[in-house]
Amino acid sequence: MSKVCIILPTLNEEEAIGRVIDEIPVRDLVEKGYEVKVLVVDGNSQDRTRQIAEAKGAEVIIESRKGKGRAMRTAFGLVDADFVFMLDADYTYPATYIPEMLAILRRDHSVVIGSRLKGEIEKGGMSRLNVVGNYLLTLMASILYRTKMSDLCTGYWGFRREVIPNLDLTADGFDFEADLFSQVVKKGYRLGEIPINYRRRQSLAKLNSIKDGLKIGRALISRRF
Secondary structure: OOEEEEEEEEOOOOOOHHHHHHHOOHHHHHHOOOEEEEEEEEOOOOOOHHHHHHHOOOEEEEOOOOOHHHHHHHHHHHOOOOEEEEOOOOOOOOHHHHHHHHHHHHHOOOEEEEEOOOOOEOOOOOOHHHHHHHHHHHHHHHHHHOOOOOOOOOOOEEEEOOOHHHOOOOOOOOOHHHHHHHHHHHOOOOEEEEEOOEOOOOOOOOOOHHHHHHHHHHHHHHHHO
């Protein structure tokens, strides 16, 4: 039986985490013969995020060091599954795309992303500044790494088992996706994508558009050369 693990990095997401876990198509995957695990890696939330996640059946680990990248690197070091998915836990990314992404991984790709910029963004889901910034960073990544992709900063990724141990990841913060992209390209893994719908976040965003955007741009350059 193939194993599927869905990793959800969290920090004070009590308003969303329950809905995110409920939306994961666990029954559908189990009926198709997969063993499914939901792993919440929590950045020491001060609300009820961990309690809600555990009540929903997720395994919860705590990463007291700050940053999404740090949390994901910890999770990647612990995960044991044939297929691994990562998505943000703020209910902006629909978990219902996992079976479609899984089919692509099984067929002919080692890595797959859910592209917001190829899909539909709910009104209020992304500011004009963030849309422009995402397009520019994605263009920058495509030029620097000579690999076409449509949404560098997406928080929705899927991997085959063999990919994760071979990624030399160093990012601690929101430059994690740039780190992922650079490593996937450098290691020669085939990257696929599907268009996804992106919902409006219900709670306050943790990303600083300008500060984190500049950090992502610097990360792309430093990891390229």
